[in-house]
Amino acid sequence: MQRIGVFVCHCGSNIAATVDVAAVAEAAKSQPGVVFATDYTYMCSENGQNLIADSIKEYGLTAVVVCSCSPRMHEATFRKVADKAGLNPYMVEIANIREQCSWVHKDTEIGTPKAISLMKTAVAKVNLNTPLQEGESKVTKRALIIGGGIAGIQTALDIADAGYKVDIVEKTPSIGGRMSQLDKTFPTLDCSSCILTPKMTEVAQHENITLYTYSEVESVSGYVGDFTVEIRRKARYVHEDICTGCGLCMTKCPSKKAKNEFNRGLNTRTAIYTPFAQAIPNVPVIDTEACIHFRTGKCGICAKNCAVQAIDYEQKDEIITEKYGAIVVATGFDLIDLKPFGEYAYNLSPDVVSSLELERILNAAGPTSGHLQRMSDHRQPKEMVFIQCVGSRCEDDRRGKPYCSKICCMYTAKQAMLIKDHYPDVNIHVFYIDVRTPGKAFDEFYRRAVEDYGVDYIKGQVGKVTPQADGTLLVHGVDMLDQKVVEINADMVVLAAAVEPNPDIRKLATMLTLSIDNNNFLNEAHPKLRPVEAATAGVFMSGVVQGPRDIPETVAQAGAAAIKVVGLLAKDKLKTNPCVAQSDELYCNGCSVCQNVCPYGAISYTEKEVRDHGVRDTRRIAQVNPALCKGCGACSVACPSGAMNLKGFSNRQIMAEVDTVLCQ
Amino acid sequence: MQELINRAKELLADGTVARVLGWKKGDFVYNPEPHIFTSAEELEKDFVYDGFCGANLSKYMIRASKMEGKTLVFLKPCDTFSFNQLIKEHQVVREQAYIIGVGCKGKLDHRKFQEMGLGDIESITGINLMDECDVAKVTTIYGDKKEVPFADVMLERCHFCKTKDHQIFDEKMLGSKETTDTEGDRFDEVRRIQAMSPEERFAYFRSELSKCIRCNACRNVCPACNCLHCVFDNTNYDTAQKANADSFEENMFHIIRAYHVAGRCTDCGECSRVCPQSIPLHLLNRKFILDMDELYGEFQAGSDTETPGPLTAFTMEDPEAGAGLERSRG
Amino acid sequence: MSVTEKMTSPEAVLERENLAYLGDAKGKSEGEWTPKIVAFCCNWCSYAGADLAGNNRASYPAEIKIIRVPCSGRVNPLFILRAFQKGADGVILCGCHPGDCHYMTGNYYTRRRMALLFSMLDYLGVEKGRTRVEWVSASEGAKFAATMNEFAEKIRSLGRNVRLEDIRCRN
Incomplete structure (x- = not known):
């Protein structure tokens, strides 16, 4: 049997006005296990706390019930008192006789019996309490970032700058992610590479950052502070530590017909390649499906031409195992599959392109060297139609997504202005449901497109795009404001496709026991108050993996995730x-x-x-x-x-x- | 039946299995019992498979899984659902079992014979699987002879047979016969109760559940009741109770038992079959099954070894608690 | 034979089974009777909502006794049946709104568990108004008080619970 002390608080008159506190203390004395009971004006005051601490010692109490305000208010206070007096803090229970008694009942007739009942209930519970010990677990002072796009890069840099070791695992041969594919960025129109490349270089040169490109997370075990992760380093067939990045192998490679993923398949690349000129690391990989040596056993030109013998056809995948204290998921996004949108003729005409394909076309390093041209006949288009919300805000869940992809309104205005800047004679029509421009300098940016550049915004949707015999595309749409059908003979059509989380996230979510929503975006531990933490302790999220967002938001979130990681790694032990x-x-x-x-x-x-x-x-x-x-x-x-x-x-x-x- | 014995003997002899879990002849023709056979002689002498072999042998595989070597187990089509469910719950080890899926032509309910005054059966023909089984010819120990339509003495569950397809097996033997009623479904009785007034429902279940003597036969036979120690025996919980001291306790026991097996109960009907007080316990299980089917989509426990049951899953759009109650009277 | 065919009148059935002392709710609610109501509240939303009701001095009947649990998903059907066994006339369970659970998924499980349990109690003839689940957030003090007033009123109209009570606990 416990030796229980019951302490009834008056809370000035807050409790005492509607509860006969002395009667509660008196009633407590006859409860099983209670050896001491008293009341006091303010139990949370220093005198009140001393009263509890002294009684614990004087009466040899093994458990304490405080009848006072809500445990949400002072449970921690009274636990500390117990702890200081040598009693296990978890041997304290609170009877909430203020918020749930004296404040909701009007007179002592009702308040006192209710308070006694609450006191008895707390006594009954504390009789069964057992001392509980907070556990401790160690913290491995190293973080893992999964995904090497701008989200992962920024998180890694912030953590590394704070003095902690960071590893980045990136699936593709280079870090940079989607941002490296963009031409310019809204709303400032600065060149994407110009702001991203320095960060990529910083990552490569940072003493605290280790890069695992062309690698994937194989398995995760452990828990916050002490994760063990297996990373599969896919065979590059080029030794990273030997290769000088001279690029001769790529110039000499006779197999030049592989689809160029970086340019969204708009042109081809060699079998040995780096995705783009500024790739980090600047070490090529061999695409074994395209490589003549891997297909036929012959060729070997790259190996013959490599001055430092960096090429190794026998290289195998390698599994490395590393310990981490925290993991940040920053796996980013891709565009949805446009094939099911048959009405927009994406499958039928090369002149119907996705917005990301247009980014590559507009980019000086892209398939057309930055010249705006139709992919079919390389003519410069005169009439262009942009279709918004392709698969966004879409009720048909077999092909589209219910959410707003958030970035399309802004990048469409950006692309329209870039085109107008270089080709003032191009007519641009934008079909939209709504134009959404919340963000610093966003609406001004959009209005510039309309007012200064004369981009023709049409509120309404496109029903069908029909390729014509003369190579043009007949766009049937509706102008909802003028209530009329619109037909435009366009040379090019651009589809603002919805974004979706990288499909790899499902596998990763299983490994990390993360919860994902119906659209495969990661769920936060709390949508408002813990927006960068996953429910699994020690796992954080950064970027579009959590929901659609633009670059500044991603960078801000990356910083937030980094500070959470730093806060965790700064501890030597975790209390559980x-x-x-x-x-x-x-x-x-x-x-x-x-x-x-x-x-x-x-x-x-x-x-x-x-x-x-x-x-x-x-x-x-x-x-x-x-x-x-x-x-x-x-x-x-x-x-x-x-x-x-x-x-x-x-x-x-x-x-x-x-x-x-x-x-x- | 002899072919089952022969096959079992073969598998014992060639070392494929170390023992055979089957049905053993009882003291009377109508009470064969689950038994582990270890020798050819024993099989020849005592093995039986006939219309009274309703017992679901899946649960005995929990213990058998821990024994050395494989166990040959005979499972009827409906028993295989329980076996799958037990795999899902890590209670049996698939590799420890050699499953012969035996055909089923419907099983008999001794209680139905009793109700006809034919309880003391001396011999019965027409129930062996090899025979035509539309009619059972009964001879009682008093010498009475009677022919009764097979459907009239069949177990309730066979009227609503889930399937004649085994869900899991190593080999199949003997044929099956369709026994499903052409009219109605297994939830008819539940719906009839739901349509009563609360007073009537209370009176009905009180009259049924108050018969409970807490013999725990339902708990012991149920393949889903596979806890090592039941919560009602758990002294750490303050719920331990050995006997019914008052009206409430059998309610509590049976509600919680049905709730604990909800989403795991394959509706094998063993609880009702073994209840010595003839309490229709399956009506509690089926109530949960009907509710879960209606609220969360149709689900058959044990149709595979992976899909989570409705109580270990959710959707964000689930109906609110109490939403289903609007349909009910009172 | 179907259940309905067996059934004559509920009174006759109880009489036959020597259980006539049950079901007589009215007789037992004569005289002084205040209902006993247990409210299980999750620590993060509903218990905080109850605190807020207190802060706002939004009153509700004293017969409502709150038991704090970490999450609505901690409430075992056994606790609810235990409450009825010990003479509760109503049990209400409050948790975070779906989607807002502090533990992410706890209330989704609760929703299914309680939907099934309540339906079963209804099936056994326990008046369905005696059980309720309500989602109350930490900011919904007014809703907490209103819900409790409404629930207490409902229980008063239903009278004493005699269908699940263990009479040994009567006092």
């Missing part, structure tokens, strides 16, 4: 919440139901020999990782046998509360 789930090995039958409902991946299973009534039995038993468990208790309800329990809110404690509330 002691109110976690616990599995009773005698009752657990390893059915996995608890694991199925755990949102944190905190439950795993082990084969263990147990002695049950003297019988030895090897059983599959659930184990809770206290560093991952957040104490929600979903598992304890899913468990049919009652093997899973929650410390601090145990089955018996809640049952005792229920019983006491009702049977008195």
Whole structure:
């Protein structure tokens, strides 16, 4: 039996006005286990705290009930008092007789019995409390960034600048991501490469950053502060440490017909290649499907021409294992598949292009060296139609997405202005549902396109794009403001395709036990208050993987994720919440139901020999990782046998509360 | 039946399996019991497979999975759902079982014979699988002879047979026969209860559940009730109860039992079959199944070994708690 | 034979089973009777909502007793049945709004669990107004008080719970 002290607070007159506090203290004295009870004006004041601390020592209390304001207000205060007085802080329970009693009931007739009832319930619970110890776990002072686009780059730089080691894993041969494919950026029209390339170089040269390009995360185990990650370094067939990046191999390569992914397939590249001129690292990879040597065993021209013998056809994938304290997911996005949008003739005509393809066409390093031309006949277009919201805000979930992709309105205005700047004679028509321009200097930017550049914005949607015999594209649309059908004979049509998370995120989400929404975007731990943290402790997110956003927002979020990581890595040890789930090995039958409902991946299973009534039995038993468990208790309800329990809110404690509330 | 024995003997002899989990002849023709056979002689002497072999052997594979070597187990089509569900819950080990899927032509309910005054069966023909089984010819120990239509003495579950296809097996033996009723479905009775007034529902279930003697037969036979220690025996929970002290406890026991198996219950009907008090316990399980089907989409536990049950899944658009209650009277 | 065919009148069935003392709700609600109501509140939203109701001095009946749980997903159906066993006349469960759960998914499981449990209780003839789930956020103090007033009123109109009570707990 516990030796319980009950401390009833007046809270000035806040409680005492509607609760006879002396009567509550008196009633407490007859409760099982209560050895001391008193009341005091302000329990949270220094004198009040001393009263509790002194009583703990004087009466040898093993548990304390404070009848006061909400535990959300002062539970932490009273736990500290207990701790200082040598009592385990989790042996304190609060009876909320202010917010949930004196403040909602008007007179002592009602308030006093209710307060007594709440006191008795807290006493019944604390009778079953057990001392709980906060655990400690170590922190590996190294962070992993998955994805080497602007989100990953900025996060890595911020963490590295704070003095911590960072590794970046990037799937493609170079970091840079989508931003490296863009020509100019809104709303300032500065060149994308000009602002991105210095950052890429900084990453490459930073002493705290290790780059794993052409690599993928293979597996993740462990938990916050102590993740173990296996990284697959795909065979490049070129030794990164030997290659000087002279590029001779690429000039000599006779296989020149591979699709150029960086240019969105608008032209071709060689079998040995770097995705673009400013690639970091500037080390080529061999595309084995296109390489003559890999297909036929002959050729070998690149190897013959390499002055430093960096080329190695025998290279194999390599798995490296590394420990991390924190992981940032920054896997970015791609455009949705445009093939299902048959009405826009994307499959039928090379002159119907996606907005990202147009970026490449407008880029000086792109397939047309920056000259605006039709991909079919290389003529410069005179009439261009931009179609907005292709697959965004789309009710048909088989081909489109319900959300707004957020960036399309702005980049369309940007692309229109860039074209008008260089080719003033081109007529540009933009079909839109709404023009959405919230953001600093965004609306001004859009108005410039309309007012200064004379871009023709048409509110309405396009029903069909029909390629004509003369090579033009007949665009049938509706002008909703003028309420008429519009027909435009266009030379080029640009589709503002919806963005979607990189499909790899599903695999990654499983590895990291992250939750994803219906559109494959990552869910935050809290949508408002913890926007860069994943629910899984120690995992953070940066960039479009969380939802559509533009470059400045991504960079800001990258900084936010970085400071969260730095805050974590700055600690030597992590304190773990002691109110976690616990599995009773005698009752657990390893059915996995608890694991199925755990949102944190905190439950795993082990084969263990147990002695049950003297019988030895090897059983599959659930184990809770206290560093991952957040104490929600979903598992304890899913468990049919009652093997899973929650410390601090145990089955018996809640049952005792229920019983006491009702049977008195 | 002899071909089952022969095959079992073969598998024992060539070392494929170490033992055979099947049905053993009972004291009477109508009460064969699950049994583990370890020798050819034992099989020849006692093995039986006939219309009274309703017992679902899946659950016995939990223990058998921990034994050395493989166990040959005979599973009827509906039993295989339980076996799959047990794989999903890591209770049985697939590799430890050699499953012979046996055909089923509907199983008999001894209680139905009793209701006809034919409970004390001495011999019965027409129930062996090899025979035509539209009519069962019964001879009682008192010498009464009677022919009864097979459908009239069939187990309730066979009237709403889920399938004659085994969900999991290593080999299949013997044929099956369609037994499903042409009219109605397994939820008819549940719907009839739902249509009653709350007073009537209360009275009905009170009259049924108050018969419970807490013998735990339902719990022991149920393949989904596979906890090592039931929560009602858990002294850490303050819910342990051995007997019904008052009206509420059987309610609590049966509600929680049905709730704990919700989403895992394959509707095998063993709980009702073994209840010595003839409480229609399957009506509680089916209520949950009907609700889950209506609220979250149709789901058959044990149709595979992976899909999470409705209580370990959710969608953001799920109906609110209590939403389904508007349909109910009262 | 179907259930309905067996059924004569509910009273007759209870009489036959020697259970006539049950079901007599009115007799037991005579005289002084205040309902007993248990409200399970999740720590992060609803308990905070209840605190806010207190801050705003939004009153609700004293017979409502709040039990704090970390998450609505911590509430085991056993707790609810236990409350009825011990004489509760109504049980209400409050949690964060779907999508706002502090633990992300807890209330989604709760929603399914309680939908099924309540439907089962209704099936067994327990008046369905005695159970309720309500989503109350930390900012909805007024909603908390209004919900509790409404629920208490409903329980008063239903009278004493005699269908799930364990009479040994009667006092």
